[in-house]
Amino acid sequence: MKIAFLGKGGSGKTTAAAAFTRYVSTKRSLVLAIDADVNVHLKQALGIDFGSDILELGNAYEDIIEYLKGERDDLGDAPMVASTPPCEKSNFVTVSLDDPFIRKYATVRKNIAFLTVGSYDKEDVGSSCYHGKLYSLAALMHHLIDTEDDVVIADTTAGTDNVATSLHLAYDLNLFVVEPTEKSTKVFHDFVSLSPELKEKTYFISNKVRDDRDIDFLKNKLPEDRCLGNMSYSPYLKRFEQGKKDALEEFDKTQVQVWESVLKQLRLCDKDWGKYMEDLKASHSKVSKKWLNPFYSMSVDKQVETNFQYGSADIYSEKT
Ligand SMILES: Nc1ncnc2c1ncn2[C@@H]1O[C@H](COP(=O)(O)OP(=O)(O)O)[C@@H](O)[C@H]1O
Numbered sequence: 644m645k646i647a648f649l650g651k652g653g654s655g656k657t658t659a660a661a662a663f664t665r666y667v668s669t670k671r672s673l674v675l676a677i678d679a680d681v682n683v684h685l686k687q688a689l690g691i692d693f694g695s696d697i698l699e700l701g702n703a704y705e706d707i708i709e710y711l712k713g714e715r716d717d718l719g720d721a722p723m724v725a726s727t728p729p730c731e732k733s734n735f736v737t738v739s740l741d742d743p744f745i746r747k748y749a750t751v752r753k754n755i756a757f758l759t760v761g762s763y764d765k766e767d768v769g770s771s772c773y774h775g776k777l778y779s780l781a782a783l784m785h786h787l788i789d790t791e792d793d794v795v796i797a798d799t800t801a802g803t804d805n806v807a808t809s810l811h812l813a814y815d816l817n818l819f820v821v822e823p824t825e826k827s828t829k830v831f832h833d834f835v836s837l838s839p840e841l842k843e844k845t846y847f848i849s850n851k852v853r854d855d856r857d858i859d860f861l862k863n864k865l866p867e868d869r870c871l872g873n874m875s876y877s878p879y880l881k882r883f884e885q886g887k888k889d890a891l892e893e894f895d896k897t898q899v900q901v902w903e904s905v906l907k908q909l910r911l912c913d914k915d916w917g918k919y920m921e922d923l924k925a926s927h928s929k930v931s932k933k934w935l936n937p938f939y940s941m942s943v944d945k946q947v948e949t950n951f952q953y954g955s956a957d958i959y960s961e962k963t
């Protein structure tokens with residue numbers, strides 16, 4: 644299952660994604676944590692030393708596309724792009740330390756495999772936008788065959804920008820981190836009104852709630868049935884950010900309940916591979932008509948003609 648942490652900048656997405664990763668690592672043999680924000684903070688927030696030798700997905704777009712393309716021969720002259728739906732001959736990725744993609748791109752410490760889209764370098768200045776970095780991740784996600792027990796955690800970019808690419812189609816659960824403020828609650832509502840079809844799999848946790856007035860504010864602003872708990876305000880986070888490493892452990896002890904509830908909901912989410920494929924085809928057609936076809940001067944969207952369905956047992960068993 645794939646979960647995305649969303650919300651306004653500063654609401655606590657990275658803090659929450661990191662804390663949930665640490666929690667899941669106590670419950671599963673492997674957890675895949677992805678920094679999907681170009682303002683790369685997840686690595687630090689995890690409080691684990693991953694070293695500096697980290698391959699950034701955002702800088703490896705061509706290699707990643709080439710790998711995922713595998714043996715497919717249905718594309719003709721058309722390029723494979725991030726939203727291209729996979730087919731039988733594609734290379735898929737599984738949440739396993741034996742998976743070649745994970746072996747190449749993930750940095751593994753204990754049972755946490757970490758991937759990052761990476762941030763800008765000098766080359767990107769004035770010539771790139773962060774969607775470019777996210778295309779590598781979108782391509783990966785559309786080829787990542789996870790089971791119901793797998794947990795894939797993505798710390799995403801701020802605001803509603805997540806619906807701008809096909810990436811959002813991959814997530815089984817969208818978890819908003821919401822502070823008791825107008826702006827923070829508005830991002831949740833904007834997301835749901837932009838993509839009403841995502842409403843069913845969109846939940847929130849509150850953060851930095853300090854008193855009853857905060858609780859009442861959130862009750863008035865957000866649908867209670869979408870609430871999965873509260874990440875309580877904690878002075879330990881500041882201590883951690885001031886360099887006190889064990890403060891994170893103290894913080895984690897105070898948040899167990901919220902992560903139990905999020906993990907439970909994640910397990911309950913319906914993973915509908917058939918719908919995912921349909922949505923991906925529709926998204927690919929849309930983006931092709933809008934700019935891929937004119938850009939490449941060819942019909943890139945003919946690729947949606949594939950009859951391939953996700954969830955084919957063959958593909959998964961082959962890889963495990
Ligand atoms: N529950 C909390 N208690 C205290 N400070 C928090 C809490 N959640 C987040 N913070 C602090 O708020 C700041 C922004 O959090 P961060 O997770 O980086 O937000 P985002 O990823 O949404 O931009 C950080 O300094 C973080 O330590």
Ligand SMILES: [Mg+2]
Pocket residue numbers: 656657658680682684798
């Ligand atoms: Mg962040």
